[in-house]
Amino acid sequence: MKTLKNILGLHFSTVILFGLCYPLFIWGIGLLFPSEANGLPLMKDGNIIGFENEGQKFTDPKYFWGRPSASDYDANANSGGTNLGPTNPALLDAVKSRLDTLLKYNPKVNKSDIPIEMITSSGSGLDPHVSPQGAYFQVPRIAGVRHLDENALRKLITANIEKPLFGLFGTERVNVLKLNLALDKYDHK
Amino acid sequence: MNNEIIGVIITFLLTVLIAIPLGKYMSKIFKDEKVFTDFFAPIERFIFRISRINPDEPMDWKQNMKAMVLLNLVFFFWALILLLIQQWHFWNPAHIGNMEPTLAFNTAASFVSNTNLQHYSGETGASYFSQLLIMVFLQYVSAATGIAALALLFKGLVQKQTSNLGNFYNLFLKTCTRILLPVSTVIAILLLLNGCPVTFNGPQDVHTLEGKIIKAATGPVAPMIAIKQLGTNGGGFFGANSAHPFESPNYITNMIEVISELIIAIGLVFAFGYYSGKKKLAYTIFGAMAFVFITFVSLNIKWETGGNPVINKLGIYQSNTSNMEGKEVRFGAPASSYFSIVTTSTSCGAVNSAHDSFMPLSGGLIITDMMINAIFGGVGVGFLNFFVFLIIAVFISGLMVGRTPEFLGKKIEAREVKIAILVALLHPLLILAGTGISSFLAAHNPDTGWFTNPGYHGFSEMLYEFSSASANNGSEFAGLSANVPFWNIFDGLIMLFSRFLPIIGPVAIAGFIAQKKYIPESAGTLKTEGMTFGIVLLGVVIIIAALSFFPALALGPIAEHFLL
Numbered sequence: 058m059k060t061l062k063n064i065l066g067l068h069f070s071t072v073i074l075f076g077l078c079y080p081l082f083i084w085g086i087g088l089l090f091p092s093e094a095n096g097l098p099l100m101k102d103g104n105i106i107g108f109e110n111e112g113q114k115f116t117d118p119k120y121f122w123g124r125p126s127a128s129d130y131d132a133n134a135n136s137g138g139t140n141l142g143p144t145n146p147a148l149l150d151a152v153k154s155r156l157d158t159l160l161k162y163n164p165k166v167n168k169s170d171i172p173i174e175m176i177t178s179s180g181s182g183l184d185p186h187v188s189p190q191g192a193y194f195q196v197p198r199i200a201g202v203r204h205l206d207e208n209a210l211r212k213l214i215t216a217n218i219e220k221p222l223f224g225l226f227g228t229e230r231v232n233v234l235k236l237n238l239a240l241d242k243y244d245h246k
Numbered sequence: 247m248n249n250e251i252i253g254v255i256i257t258f259l260l261t262v263l264i265a266i267p268l269g270k271y272m273s274k275i276f277k278d279e280k281v282f283t284d285f286f287a288p289i290e291r292f293i294f295r296i297s298r299i300n301p302d303e304p305m306d307w308k309q310n311m312k313a314m315v316l317l318n319l320v321f322f323f324w325a326l327i328l329l330l331i332q333q334w335h336f337w338n339p340a341h342i343g344n345m346e347p348t349l350a351f352n353t354a355a356s357f358v359s360n361t362n363l364q365h366y367s368g369e370t371g372a373s374y375f376s377q378l379l380i381m382v383f384l385q386y387v388s389a390a391t392g393i394a395a396l397a398l399l400f401k402g403l404v405q406k407q408t409s410n411l412g413n414f415y416n417l418f419l420k421t422c423t424r425i426l427l428p429v430s431t432v433i434a435i436l437l438l439l440n441g442c443p444v445t446f447n448g449p450q451d452v453h454t455l456e457g458k459i460i461k462a463a464t465g466p467v468a469p470m471i472a473i474k475q476l477g478t479n480g481g482g483f484f485g486a487n488s489a490h491p492f493e494s495p496n497y498i499t500n501m502i503e504v505i506s507e508l509i510i511a512i513g514l515v516f517a518f519g520y521y522s523g524k525k526k527l528a529y530t531i532f533g534a535m536a537f538v539f540i541t542f543v544s545l546n547i548k549w550e551t552g553g554n555p556v557i558n559k560l561g562i563y564q565s566n567t568s569n570m571e572g573k574e575v576r577f578g579a580p581a582s583s584y585f586s587i588v589t590t591s592t593s594c595g596a597v598n599s600a601h602d603s604f605m606p607l608s609g610g611l612i613i614t615d616m617m618i619n620a621i622f623g624g625v626g627v628g629f630l631n632f633f634v635f636l637i638i639a640v641f642i643s644g645l646m647v648g649r650t651p652e653f654l655g656k657k658i659e660a661r662e663v664k665i666a667i668l669v670a671l672l673h674p675l676l677i678l679a680g681t682g683i684s685s686f687l688a689a690h691n692p693d694t695g696w697f698t699n700p701g702y703h704g705f706s707e708m709l710y711e712f713s714s715a716s717a718n719n720g721s722e723f724a725g726l727s728a729n730v731p732f733w734n735i736f737d738g739l740i741m742l743f744s745r746f747l748p749i750i751g752p753v754a755i756a757g758f759i760a761q762k763k764y765i766p767e768s769a770g771t772l773k774t775e776g777m778t779f780g781i782v783l784l785g786v787v788i789i790i791a792a793l794s795f796f797p798a799l800a801l802g803p804i805a806e807h808f809l810l
Contacts, residue, residue: 066297076383138600140725180489
């Protein structure tokens with residue numbers, strides 16, 4: 058009987074302390090940083106047009122495309138990868154068909170210009186980044202559709218490359234959503 | 247690529263640098279010494295008063311283990327019942343329904359046992375209420391259960407001729423308030439500042455650049471990610487776990503998360519040194535663990551950055567040929583490899599990439615890591631598992647040189663060795679019997695629909711699932727469709743067995759050792775520290791853990807490798 062009192066007392070007090078007080082305390086700190094606490098949303102005319110770190114689906118030839126996604130960039134369903142194993146024939150088929158699609162929409166481009174991440178799906182299905190080469194190879198297509206200068210587009214990409222912190226921590230990458238926002242801005246000038 | 251490997255090395259060094267002072271701090275907590283967090287004392291006293299607990303009451307190993315089991319039983323039913331009535335929760339803006347009973351059983355067992363195997367996906371399967379008052383709560387108390395049990399063992403090893411192992415309630419609560427709460431608060435704030443959301447607003451409407459309106463899941467993410475990493479729980483807020491941009495927005499958050507996973511596990515090894523005054527033994531243990539760990543990390547990075555030859559032969563851009571299927575660009579292959587070994591070494595089970603899509607050998611290595619389950623290991627329980635190997639190593643090396651096996655001045659006798667062997671064999675038994683039964687079922691019912699991947703890899707998926715459940719890891723080869731009654735119930739039972747028996751066994755051994763007479767060290771004492779003993783220790787780990795699994799590994803990952 059005494060043990061039962063001990064245990065139930067400890068149970069409910071830890072529920073309140075760690076299930077309730079702890080997250081509410083962090084939430085309270087979040088109120089001081091409203092943008093971060095909401096996942097760094099990008100706003101336009103009072104609407105959220107995306108999140109800085111969350112990938113968005115691009116299929117229009119006038120935009121830079123991101124990586125293949127197992128969830129088709131559905132940010133409200135079950136995120137994750139394809140989970141296809143390395144020797145699964147379905148993986149090779151998927152990779153080949155992604156490669157064919159990219160070559161079809163980028164006729165001026167060779168296979169040897171297309172980097173690995175553009176034909177493999179990400180771990181979250183919401184990967185916001187591609188490698189710099191993943192953006193560069195799309196330049197001829199976008200220049201053609203938008204009637205822009207290819208060199209200017211390359212400069213735009215270079216300006217949007219995110220470098221590893223202190224040259225050590227991280228990879229060289231380009232945020233596709235931010236690049237496309239910069240692209241729209243540049244094109245409207 | 248080279249800078250990414252240096253990034254990994256610095257991450258590990260930082261981890262050890264943080265773990266050493268943390269270990270010293272934890273040993274002070276276990277000894278009830280003065281520490282700078284004594285301002286929590288009034289809260290603890292209040293909780294003890296309303297629970298009628300006398301935190302200074304001496305308890306023997308049986309009383310302590312009874313308290314531990316009963317407390318966890320209450321946690322289990324709390325989770326089970328609340329998950330079954332999820333649709334009526336407040337804080338449920340996405341209107342998520344009740345969990346199906348076998349899924350609720352699996353989830354309750356999973357979070358109570360510090361496993362956090364998830365057969366649901368957070369976006370569609372858990373209310374905010376569940377995420378906080380069930381998952382976050384259990385991530386705290388399950389981690390504290392393991393650490394408190396280890397503190398009992400520490401005490402048992404240094405006690406002389408007494409049955410007193412300390413007070414579980416006291417160690418449990420202090421672990422929560424003094425270790426887990428302050429550190430995870432710091433981690434949660436760091437994650438928040440990097441864009442890990444904390445909001446109760448529910449899914450948000452997003453007006454995309456291409457003119458569609460979609461919904462994006464958010465939630466009180468940051469507090470959960472902090473404790474899921476620190477407590478080696480691993481259960482994420484979203485399906486993709488730490489690959490999801492809201493769980494780990496950038497490389498720095500990835501570093502913070504991977505460091506948090508390891509600091510307590512490594513810290514406890516050093517805490518043992520400070521607690522017992524046997525620093526050299528602690529270095530020996532750390533050395534043996536680090537040797538296996540670094541070997542695994544190096545191999546995994548080599549195989550993952552080497553990439554998939556089948557894809558690389560297609561003639562694509564050749565400057566990066568890593569295996570990027572299931573990985574995120576912001577982390578890259580080396581940091582993903584490192585994360586995968588950390589998460590399976592520590593029984594954390596958080597993932598920042600899809601393990602199912604790793605190369606066959608690196609996938610096999612991850613499974614092996616869970617089969618050993620004592621390289622740093624889960625918080626508290628990792629060292630308990632390693633202690634079992636330690637007892638066996640002392641016994642075997644004692645026999646080899648013809649001396650009575652002794653450890654820290656206490657004789658190791660038949661009873662202790664029997665318990666150690668039974669605990670050590672439980673893990674292979676559960677994994678291999680489980681994989682055997684499920685393989686039989688799969689072979690006789692070709693249309694189970696369990697597998698995303700055919701052939702050897704499908705077998706690896708089952709082997710992974712059981713290794714993960716039995717190691718209380720919680721990561722998955724997620725191609726296995728495990729949310730069916732068979733897996734929910736079977737995994738759930740395995741998680742409970744492999745959680746509580748390997749805690750009770752070593753604590754019982756400590757209870758017996760505490761009652762023994764202390765024999766001062768002499769020239770005839772077998773030295774349990776230094777290089778020689780370290781090698782024997784590694785030998786025992788490899789023989790028991792790795793070799794008993796070799797045939798199963800040969801049928802799965804190794805066979806698959808030869809298909810490439």
